[in-house]
Amino acid sequence: MENFDLTLIDWSRGQFALTAMFHWIFVPLTLGLAFIIAIMETIYVKTGDEKWKKMTKFWATLFGINFAIGVATGLILEFEFGTNWSNYSWFVGDIFGAPLAIEGIMAFFMESTFIAIMFFGWNKVSKKTHLVSTWLVAVGANLSALWILVANAWMQEPVGMVFNPDTARNEMVDFWAVLFSPSAINKFLHTISSAYVLSAVFVIGVSSWYLLKNRDAIFAKKSILVASVFGLMAALYMVWTGDESARTIARVQPMKFASMEALWDGQTNVPLVAFGILEKPALPKTQGQYQEKDFYIKIEIPNALSYMAFLNANAYIPGVKDLVNGYTDSNTGKVEPSYYDKILRGKEAITTLKNYKEAVNRGDEAQSTLLRAKFEDKEWMATTFKYFGYGYYDNKSVGGLIPSIPVSFYAFRIMVMLSGHFLLLFILMLIYGLKNKLEKMRWLLYVAIWTIPLVYLASQAGWVLAEMGRQPWVIQDLMPTLSAVSKLDASSVQITFWLFAVTFTTLLIAEVKIMISQIKKGITGGH
Numbered sequence: 386m387e388n389f390d391l392t393l394i395d396w397s398r399g400q401f402a403l404t405a406m407f408h409w410i411f412v413p414l415t416l417g418l419a420f421i422i423a424i425m426e427t428i429y430v431k432t433g434d435e436k437w438k439k440m441t442k443f444w445a446t447l448f449g450i451n452f453a454i455g456v457a458t459g460l461i462l463e464f465e466f467g468t469n470w471s472n473y474s475w476f477v478g479d480i481f482g483a484p485l486a487i488e489g490i491m492a493f494f495m496e497s498t499f500i501a502i503m504f505f506g507w508n509k510v511s512k513k514t515h516l517v518s519t520w521l522v523a524v525g526a527n528l529s530a531l532w533i534l535v536a537n538a539w540m541q542e543p544v545g546m547v548f549n550p551d552t553a554r555n556e557m558v559d560f561w562a563v564l565f566s567p568s569a570i571n572k573f574l575h576t577i578s579s580a581y582v583l584s585a586v587f588v589i590g591v592s593s594w595y596l597l598k599n600r601d602a603i604f605a606k607k608s609i610l611v612a613s614v615f616g617l618m619a620a621l622y623m624v625w626t627g628d629e630s631a632r633t634i635a636r637v638q639p640m641k642f643a644s645m646e647a648l649w650d651g652q653t654n655v656p657l658v659a660f661g662i663l664e665k666p667a668l669p670k671t672q673g674q675y676q677e678k679d680f681y682i683k684i685e686i687p688n689a690l691s692y693m694a695f696l697n698a699n700a701y702i703p704g705v706k707d708l709v710n711g712y713t714d715s716n717t718g719k720v721e722p723s724y725y726d727k728i729l730r731g732k733e734a735i736t737t738l739k740n741y742k743e744a745v746n747r748g749d750e751a752q753s754t755l756l757r758a759k760f761e762d763k764e765w766m767a768t769t770f771k772y773f774g775y776g777y778y779d780n781k782s783v784g785g786l787i788p789s790i791p792v793s794f795y796a797f798r799i800m801v802m803l804s805g806h807f808l809l810l811f812i813l814m815l816i817y818g819l820k821n822k823l824e825k826m827r828w829l830l831y832v833a834i835w836t837i838p839l840v841y842l843a844s845q846a847g848w849v850l851a852e853m854g855r856q857p858w859v860i861q862d863l864m865p866t867l868s869a870v871s872k873l874d875a876s877s878v879q880i881t882f883w884l885f886a887v888t889f890t891t892l893l894i895a896e897v898k899i900m901i902s903q904i905k906k907g908i909t910g911g912h
Contacts (some may be wrong), residue, residue: 389867389868390875391867392875393870393873393874393875393878394705394770394819394866394870395881396875396878396882397470397479397870397871397873397878398866399794399882400465400469400878400881400882400885401462401465401469402852403882403885403886403889404458404461404462404465404849404885404889405775405848405852406845407458407889407892407893408455408458408459408461409844409845409848409859410841410845410893411451411454411455411457411458411896412455412530412580413579413580413583413584413844414448414451414580414582414583414584414587414877415448415451415455415526415583416453416526416527416530416577416580416584417580417581417583417584417585417619418444418447418448418451418584418587418588419448419483419519419522419523419526419527420523420581420584420615421444421461421584421585421588421611421612421615421800422441422444422445422448422523423516423518423519423520423522423523424519424611424614424615425437425441425444425608425611425889426438426441426515426516426519426625427439427516428611429441429512430512430513430516436603436607437607439604439908440528440604440607440608440908442507443604443908444588444608445503445504445519445730446903447591447846447900447903447904448901449500449504450896450900450903451896452500452526454892454893454896457892458889458892460738461885463485463891466481468873469870469871469873469878470859470869470870470871471871471872472868472869472870473859473860473864473869473870475553476553476554476555476556476652476863476864476869477543477546477554477555477860477864478554479546479555479556479557480539480543480545480546480555480556480557480563480828481536481539481540483557483560483563484532484533484535484539484563485532485533485536486793487532487895488528488529488531488532488533488589495521495524495528496521496522496525496526496528496529497525499518499519499521499522499525500522502514502515502518503515503518503519503522506518506870521625523536526618527577530573530576530577532868533724534569534573534576535563535564535569535572536575537572538566538568538569538571538573538849539563539566539568539569539857540859540860540861541568541572541625541637541638541851541855541861542566542567542568542569542637542638542861543555543861543862543863544559544562544566544632544871545557545558545559545560545561545562545563545566546558546559546563546854548760548766548770550741550742550756550757550760551745553738553742555863567633567636567637568633568637571626571629571633572630572851573685574622574626574629575623575626575627575629575630577845578619578622578623578626579623579843579844579847580844581615581616581623582616582619582620582623582804582807582840583840583841583844584612584615584616585612585613585615585616585619585620585811586612586616586807586810586833586837586839586840587837587840588608588609588611588612588838589608589609589613589616589810589811589833590833590834590835590836590837591608591813591834591837591891591904592604592605592606592608592612592832593605593609593823593829593830593831593834594830594904595907596823596824596830597827597834599794600907601907601908602824603682604908606818606821606823609814609818609823610815610818611850612814613811613818614673614810614813614815616807616810617698617769617808617811617812620804620807620808620811621808622806624804624808627801627804628693631693631694632693632694632695632696635694635695635702637861638786638854638855638861639702639703639708640705640708640787641793641850641854641855642694642701642702643702643705643790644705644787644789644790644793644794644854645709645793645794645796645797645850645854646658646690646794646797647661647663647790647794648702649705649706650703650704650706650707650722651701651702651703651706651707651712652701652702652704653691653699653700653701653702653715654687654688654691654698654699655690655691655694655700655702656685656687656688656689656690657685657686657689657690657693658680658683658684658685658690658794658798659684659685659686660682660684660798660802661680661682661683661684661685661798662680662681662682662683662796663679663680663681663682663790663791664679664681686867690702691702695716696742697716700714700716701714701715701854703721703888705787705790708721708724709724709783709786710723710724710725711722711723711724711725711726722738723852724775724783724786725780725783727764727772727775727862728775728776728778728779728780728783730768730769730770730771730772730775730776731772731773731774731775731776731777731778732775732776733776733880734769734770734772734773734776735773735776735777736776737756737759737760740752741753741756741757741760742757744756769884769906771862771863772862773862773863773864774860774862774863774864774865774868775862775863777867777868778865779792785857786857788820788854788855789856792849792853792854793850793853793854796846796847796850796853796854797841797846797850799842799843799846800843800846800847800850802841803839803842803843804843806836806839807836807840807843810833810836813826813829814833815828817829
């Protein structure tokens, strides 16, 4: 492996993770709460009941507080692509930049335009105009998420592009392939449905606090009813999209799939580990070795993983060792090359590009024409250039191509187990809400309040699995994280990391204090 500044890489990754995780504290609440507000205002317009108007304005205030800080962290996140990840931006900027540009031009401007009417137009426009504006804010917020998630999904499954050896950049040739790839569709649907679940839990938790305090009972009950229906539908949809996402991961990112199950040896009729505790903690990978981990304890569901991955209980799933050493897929009969073979192919692709650039620079037309023909050869691109990113590694560092097994394994289980808890909470809240017995179920109200931090934990765990599980790739198989960073002094990244950490923590504390203050005022306190 080439000499890379691992300190710079680690701190750059840490800074981006810090920014992304703080950003994702604010975004999911915005995505779902906007629709809950729109539903409440729709009921107000249809019934003319002023209670629904007060409810709409109360939740809109909390939405606005959250929205403002979400925008601030999101802008910083986009700037980091240029400052900390310039090599990445150069290599795929023509593709990755397109969805982000659309997000900024279309979705964000639509969202920001109508949010002004939503907050300040109550007495200035008609009820129906205001209602349309509120719905457009909700749609705009989710459109913003669409384009960002499409960009992220492309990193997981790069499609719809060609490589230009003259510029050493990937260029988009099929926008629709990027937009409608299975990864993009599943990434968007699963992420927004999880955001809706988070928002519903938030509304239920806050409303439960009012019932425990014997305040604004009618407001709290109606809010719980709306959020329970909205959350139950979102949770069921989230389970379905999560199932679809698992199948996509098994096909596109088999190493991530094997890692999140701690599956070392490929087999058929693979059980799903419903619960497990790994025997050993993560150990550093040295000399290409990986530390295999058994379980202290595990509870399995027979054949479930095979069925989840391929809708076939007898299906074969490769393990970590199979992916490293190569295997024959018994599902298709296709021979999958080993990581060692992929490293050789990647080095060939890198060397070919280097030789081509040198031939062009010295004016050797014959050699440059011969080498350029390789980049126009579909078979060579599909069997050799496809593994370009592996060329940054060698046989001794092959362990670096395996993500953290414990992180992937536990993140997946935290996400799934808590999702079951949220689903049960929505069902119980809906049942007791319809029976008008919520005040008597004080234990359930306390559970609802304490579920608020749990839903944020599950949301973060999902992103940890998505991003840590695909390491070391910033673009699957094409660009490892270590080759994507800017040439910066590691100390400058360390300084900005701590500056961001302090700034974001301050913003979070300020937001929580402001929201708690607003909640304590109650439905009539701010209006």
